[in-house]
Amino acid sequence: MSASPRAVLSVFLIMLGLGPLLLPEFYVTLLNYIGLYAIVTLGLVLLTGVGGLTSFGQAAFVGLGAYTTATLTTASELPGWLAPFGHSPWLALVAGLMVTAAVAVLLGALTLRLSGHYLPLGTIAWGISLYFLFGNIEFIGGHTGITGIPPLQIAGIEVKSGREFYYLIWPMLLALIWATQNLLDSRSGRAIRALKGGTLMAEAMGVDTARLKMAIFLIAALFACVSGWLYAHLQRFVNPTPFGLGIGIEYLFMAVIGGAGSVWGAVVGAGVITILKQWLQDLLPKLLGSSGNFEVIFFGLLMVLMLQRARDGLWPMLARLMPVVRDNGMARPEGLPLPKKAMAQSGESLLVVKAARKEFGGLVANNNMDLTVRAGEVLALIGPNGAGKSTLFNLISGVTPMTSGEIRFLGERIDGLNSRTIARRGMSRTFQHVRLLPAMSVLENVAIGAHMRGSHGVISAALRLERAEEGCLLAEAARQIERVGLGTQMFEPAGSLALGQQRILEIARALSADPCLLLLDEPAAGLRYLEKQALADLLRRLRGEGMGILLVEHDMDFVMGLADRVVVMEFGEKIAEGLPDEVQRDPAVLEAYLGGVE
Ligand code: ADP
Ligand code: MG
Helix, strand or coil: CCECHHHHHHHHHHHHHHHHHHCCHHHHHHHHHHHHHHHHHHHHHHHHHHCCCCCCCHHHHHHHHHHHHHHHHHCCCCCHHHHHHHHCHHHHHHHHHHHHHHHHHHHHHHHCCCCCCHHHHHHHHHHHHHHHHHHHCHHHCCCCCEECCCCEEECCEEECCHHHHHHHHHHHHHHHHHHHHHHHCCHHHHHHHHHCCCHHHHHHCCCCHHHHHHHHHHHHHHHHHHHHHHHHHHHCEECCHHHCHHHHHHHHHHHHHHCCCCHHHHHHHHHHHHHHHHHHHHHHHHHHCCCCCCHHHHHHHHHHHHHHHCCCCHHHHHHHHCCECCCCCCCCCCCCCCCCCCCCCCCCEEEEEEEEEEEECCEEEEEEEEEEEECCCEEEEECCCCCCHHHHHHHHCCCCCCCEEEEEECCEECCCCCHHHHHHCCEEECCCCCCCCCCCEHHHHHHHHCHHHCCCCHHHHHCCCCHHHHHHHHHHHHHHHHHCCCHHHCCCEHHHCCHHHHHHHHHHHHHCCCCCEEEEECCCCCCCHHHHHHHHHHHHHHHHCCCEEEEECCCHHHHHHHCCEEEEEECCEEEEEECHHHHHHCHHHHHHCCCCCC
16 A cells, blocks of 8 residues: 555644644643754754754754843843834744844854864854853843743734644744755755765856855754744743753754754654653663663764664655655656857857966976867867876866966956856866766756756745746756756666766756856766767767867777867876877877877
């Protein structure tokens, strides 16, 4: 027996809706806490699970939400401009969100640039700092906290009992899950998911990764703030205890154990940890014969076990158990064609590199490199391994800064610009070592290439106001996939393709950006003979449309049959340039490149 995901969701929602009417008060309270924790964890799913940015400090943002409303709604007298915020918890929520946003932007600016382990360490530092701040400020009650927080009111009705609160917390949680799911399934969502693969590819596709990181950091902080606000009015009392580092770590546990890659993982994680904690707090002290927070040790062990055995958490396992028939959205996306840039006149110089030099410490990887690529031509860059071809690609596309020299693209200097800006001007590239997101479908991977042709951001994605544009972006990706001959694999995970095919995927991704200049780093490596023929045909067609193509390739038959001109490099320098025939006969090339033997 199996049902559609929609039916399973409906049953779940009906159970959620009826729960409080059937369950004893104790369980309703438990469910309320699970809901509150799940709101925070949902932010972590986005930030950590999807975006790859680990934060131990979310509890501090919960505290900001709780303390802002507690302070404002209990103050006997507020200065004039603040007074309106004290009269209504709802206005206090707005104030809390503003305070949290301000703090998050500040902390984000300080910590998000930190790489590797420094980011989690940074979050620990601010988690601790904010916690001590809560405990040491006199007017918010120090360690005793604030009592007498008024109940919430909706349309004049007080929300006081656990059951009433339940019907506030869970709809809010579900709304946030819906919005987060929408966000993930959008142009911005693809870019957020691309963050985990490092910023290099995303930036080369025109994604502003620093801005996106800030966006998900902010969203996670605001979710935490909402949870804190609800908590304060549910408890009607706050003190610093629930906002310390320990709880921050627990939120991270919830995300990891539930399944940090999926929005429902937040609910599962919050549920499992909350119930386990309740149960272990009763059981362990009895078993061990002394009191203490032994559950923390248990959670630590559980986390290590999960990280070793089930990195994706419980949600994927649960989802597999559920009697669901999946339709993976297998319909080819339809949408209007996106506007295209005007192509340059055939023969016009697109790219002019002059005296490019790149040093890595003492190693000169590129020296005095000159080359020009014109519209409607294929320029092949060849040379033995280590000659400096990929390095030159990185200089041209803005991935690595040049030591000296000059690069012009469409007549303007581009050396010194970042890869995102250069990509926006119409240059698109593939990578020698493929950079794609193996778990995402071919379609979604290619759609990342079309990122800069869309404009809708995070908010319209969350509210699903960008469906028309999204349809166009996906349809464009689908067209490019069919153009390169991967049409039958459109919905398969990119990681399941053969390596040669993954390179072809990268070409489709580059084409989705609507470039006038393509940089292809060893596109034919790993392809079979017929596939190489097909690729050569495609590149000829693109050239016919006026595209400029700069190509690094080792297969000499492929290069000589396709290229209009060839530049040969050795030890970082140009040793020959000319028509394929000329270059093939050049003694210097034969000596250097072919080792002197034919
Ligand atoms: P090719 O693509 O022609 O095979 P590369 O451009 O990858 O050659 O490498 C040229 C030289 O520069 C090699 O000696 C390589 O080891 C060196 N190199 C490339 N990238 C770096 C880097 N990031 N740091 C230090 N050395 C590098
Ligand atoms: Mg290379």
